[in-house]
Amino acid sequence: MSNIIEFNNINKEFKIFLRDKGLWGAIKGLFKRKHKLIKALNNVCFEIQEGDIVGYIGPNGAGKSTTIKIMSGILTPTSGQCKINGYIPWKDRKKYVKSIGVVFGQRSQLWWDVPVRDSFELLKDIYNIPTEEYQKTLDILIDILKIGELLDRPLRQLSLGQKMKCELAGALLHKPKILFLDEPTIGLDAVTKLAVRDFVKYINKEWKTTVILTTHDMTDIDALTNKVILIGKGKILYNGSFEYLKNKYANEKTITVEFLKEYDKIEVEGYNVVSHDKNVAVLKNFPQTIFNTQKFLQTITQKYEIVDFSVNTISVDEVLAKLYKEFNL
Amino acid sequence: MKSYFGIFKMQFKGQLQYRAKAISGLTTQFFWGLFKIYLYLAFMINQAVDGFTTSQMVSYIWLGQAFFAVSFISLPKNSEQEIVKGDVCYKFIRPLNLYNQWFFESFGEKLANILLRCFPIIIIALILPSPLTLSAPTSWVHFILFLTSLIISLFLSVTLGMVAVYLTIKTLMPKGALDIVNVISGLLGGFYIPLPFMPQSIQNVLNYLPFRYVSDLPFRIYSGSLDISTSIIQIAISLAWLFALIFVVKLLMHFALKKTIVQGG
Structure with missing residues (x-):
């Protein structure tokens, strides 16, 4: 199998402004601003193969979301090369994003005050999905996610778990080759979590979708994948099997x-x-x-x-x- | 194009469901209109100012109130949240142009607002007793020119809204950005004080700025205070401004978005 994602020496720096504490600090800040460069990603390299599910783990602030944002074309890295599905995400953004689906667990991509079905139909227009294909995909998604009766309700009336299921369906309507999930199970109850995992397994198996998932819930990783990339302070610390990591410490x-x-x-x-x-x-x-x-x-x-x-x-x-x-x- | 039309439709539909909001807006605009008319009637003491008659003033005010959503610059409904909280990242992952997504959202929203509010105000204003009544358009030609100018005004208004979006991206303060644009546009465009009441020298300057083409020109044409040839020339100027502004704002936005950072997880 071939590499679908290649990350080569990607660096991303953010400039943050510093201010001395207290009122005097605030006044000084009006005239002279100090800033500091933060290296969010430091020579990040990895490859992901087509059809894999990869867990991208690390503590808060390690650079997980930054990586996902670079991979989905939202951020431009400071330096380095990246090729995903033959495109450079931030350069060929419009063409590239047709082949990816993204779910950010803490944000919503569906429209707040209209029924979910209307949001889906708009996505159909946006991604130019032929009606027949759209109907077929939607039927499958409704069937596995069991969201049939939610579709005619406005998004604002749905619970967090119901919303997440609809978000997942929305991200997959155009059958992307790659799916990025940024903390998809955050705040979900046990049953919904299982449903989300089963769903991810299903699309990976049936549609051969490559899935990259960040999470803090290790049971997610345990249930879904054996491949993990561990990132900390902007550096890749480990890239390999999850089993190995577990065994290393399981002796204790x-x-x-x-x-x-x-x-x-x-x-x-x-x-x-x-x-x-x-x-x-x-x-x-x-x-x-x-x-x-x-x-x-x-x-x-x-x-x-x-x-x-x-x-x-x-x-x-x-x-x-x-x-x-x-x-x- | 189909996708942008879809975005337009979505906002249009979304806006139509807020009936209570429309009714309250309508009521405010109606009474505010009455208030303004009585105020200027008192100032004018039944005399024309520089050829601007009281009945023309009344029509000017009523139309301004009926098409409040044109004169009032607003941000696309969700843009505030999207920019400040970072939800804009979902706009990036669509195979669409970011500027156009906001533009059509705003357009759909404004059109729905206008259609919900303009007819009741116009109908009531038409049947009010003199001197409060909205007069019929001077002629059919004037009426058609009025509609043409109004449509251009609507697009100009949406474009100025995009200036506010740009300022929001730069400052992360939607309220401040919107206030700046609205105060400048409202003051220089005749939304607060009808332009015919301003000194001729100022009016001459304002003719060269885009703002009066948002909230002054269509209502002047309707009330017959401009002759047909002047109207046509000024419509042409407003169209030129529209294209120029769209070009500039698109360019600014392009550079701003290049540097955009979406923080947080």
């Missing part, structure tokens, strides 16, 4: 042990005692210790009498938190 276990009686001191070979209170202790394995239930029990029961124990593997969110910490984000 937290074991809570309840003892029969109170011991003064607890020492287990290969484990760290994180906390110890009365007859309950929390242990963590050393990075080099591979956790094994049988071996662990043997070691600990040699010295102590125990009542119960439980083992916790770290969650996906914790993996990410660790990762951010490791990269000093």
Whole structure:
């Protein structure tokens, strides 16, 4: 499969104005303005292949949305080359945007005070979709997103979840080759989140749509894709499989042990005692210790009498938190 | 073109559903019109000023009120939100020209506003007793010239609205931008004080500016205070201004949007 998105040494700088604090600072700012250059993206390079779903992750302010905006032709980078679907997004904007769909989770692209169907019909005109094809696509979208009865209501009367489903449908009416989703599940309830994920999977499989998704919800990534790009402070930190990231940290276990009686001191070979209170202790394995239930029990029961124990593997969110910490984000 | 017509239709339809807004606007404009007419009647003491008769003044005011949406410069309805909050990014991802998207939105909105409000005011003004009554147009030719000029005025008004959009992009202060454009255009265009009341020397200058072609020329033509040949010449000037302004604002907007940054996620 060929690369549909190529990002080469993309830099984006923003100029922000600084002001000293207080009234005096405000007055000084009237005459002399100081500014600072912020590097939102720093030599960003990556490639995305046709038909992939790629998770684009990173903490707040890392440059995710800036990247999405450059990819959708909204922003012009300060330097660097980018080719998407054969176009340079910000140069061939009008031609290029016909082949992409974008959903920004926190903004709306449909018209506020008219029924959703009217918004869709306007999109049909804007993208010049033949009536027959439009009807066919719309039927499929209605069917998977279950938005049939929402179409005749004005957007302002819909709930957040209903709105998001309609936004998704709106972004896909012209069957784009690439779909950018910027935090599509933000603020959605569990059921709607699942529906959105199923939908993304469906269009990726059936329409071969390439999907680039930014999110803070790691379960989104877990459910949708194995390919992630991690960005922090404007730099690409990791580009590869999500499984690898998880395994790197999944070895770390937290074991809570309840003892029969109170011991003064607890020492287990290969484990760290994180906390110890009365007859309950929390242990963590050393990075080099591979956790094994049988071996662990043997070691600990040699010295102590125990009542119960439980083992916790770290969650996906914790993996990410660790990762951010490791990269000093 | 089909897509721009679609955008126009969308705003037109959207605007038509706000009936209460239209009724309240209508009422305000009607009473404001009465107030202005009585004010100028008191000043004129039943005498013509520089050949501008009281009945011409009354028609001038009524038409100004009926076509308030033409004289009043406004931003496209959602542009404020789009520019300040960054929703404009969705305009960028359409395979369309940004300027044209706003232009046709604004046009649809204004036309709906005009159609909702002009007929009731005109009908009431026609049946009011003298001296408050709106006179019939001087002649058929005048009436046709009036309509032509009014259409050009409508487009000029939308274009001046785009100047306000441009200023909003530059300053991120929609209210300030709109106020600047409205005060200048209203004052120099005869919206606040009918131009015939201004000294001839000032009027001579204002003839060269675009503003009087927004809110003065069509109503002057209707009331017969300009003869036909002058009317035609001035319509030609207004058309020239329209094209010149569209060109300049489009150019300015092009450069402004090149530098646009949409911040935040």
